Ligand SMILES: Nc1ncnc2c1ncn2[C@@H]1O[C@H](COP(=O)(O)OP(=O)(O)OP(=O)(O)O)[C@@H](O)[C@H]1O
């Protein structure tokens with residue numbers, strides 16, 4: 342069998358481990374051949390392809406980013422796109438199965454192509470951990486580890502100066518990274534897109550901690566919507582695909598906290614550092630298993646399905662199940678964390 346791979350959407354530690362897992366499984370077990378389309382769907386539309394022999398994937402599980410490159414190209418409505426164009430490319434390169442490694446946007450495109458009869462399967466990826474249908478996505482554990490380490494560092498400098506420290510993490514629509522890294526670092530407040538918290542309540546948590554002689558740590562997801570606003574704060578304009586460019590809620594909070602409490606405050610926007618570098622051991626294992634399972638899924642002709650983590654097992658799930666909406670932080674997880682806020 343000849344299997345095509347592509348990585349699409351924001352990059353994510355573990356993408357290369359998926360590629361390696363898929364290729365090794367295919368070469369060792371089935372005598373498969375592999376090609377990679379460069380830069381997500383862009384490579385399919387532009388016929389930009391690279392061979393993926395076993396030698397190319399050596400040592401890849403520890404390498405961050407994606408050797409294939411990525412983009413946010415829409416395969417159907419994008420420039421030069423269309424179901425027929427994708428079908429023609431697969432035929433042209435003799436590709437029997439296309440594995441799309443992406444988040445909810447990329448997998449929505451994959452589903453439409455599978456529904457149109459193309460041999461397409463999915464591998465779920467996103468540092469945000471917001472995909473339904475799978476318990477976890479690789480990249481999330483790495484992002485949490487990086488953010489936790491950063492917060493540990495913010496705490497020591499904060500304590501030395503008796504300041505309040507604000508750590509801004511990724512999370513456009515969901516607060517999983519903020520929740521997990523915040524709990525791991527012992528944050529005194531965690532603000533997530535799913536929950537409204539007034540500035541009065543936030544400042545009361547900050548004051549309580551400061552009055553007890555400690556340095557308050559506030560964690561905020563980039564997509565948190567502050568009191569008095571209807572939408573995310575975005576002063577950086579829009580991306581090419583129309584999404585607001587996020588990053589800056591941390592600075593907004595610094596201003597609010599200093600004005601309302603008089604406590605000196607600093608913010609660090611962790612940004613793309615959370616998506617860079619080597620994956621954690623957990624993510625390497627999850628990504629390798631996803632890659633191997635994707636090759637098995639292609640051999641089972643599981644078109645329109647994706648591989649997914651369910652407990653400790655890797656299962657096959659219809660793409661539709663992963664696309665019914667984003668996986669938000671549930672109320673009970675927020676309530677549990679909130680009981681630790683403040684002093
Ligand atoms: N329904 C759809 N049909 C076809 N293409 C889509 C659809 N929805 C989104 N896309 C395309 O998929 C691209 C990738 O989606 P998006 O930017 O949300 O990344 P992703 O794959 O979800 O990963 P992440 O959001 O985690 O970075 C979008 O830029 C868009 O071009």
Ligand SMILES: O=P(O)(O)OC[C@H]1O[C@](O)(CO)[C@@H](O)[C@@H]1O
Nearest residue numbers: 351352467468469511512513587
């Ligand atoms: O890399 P970009 O295009 O700035 O996108 C950033 C977005 O991508 C994500 O990291 C998801 O991949 C979000 O958490 C973040 O809002």
Ligand SMILES: [Mg+2]
Nearest residue numbers: 350444445446
């Ligand atoms: Mg997305």
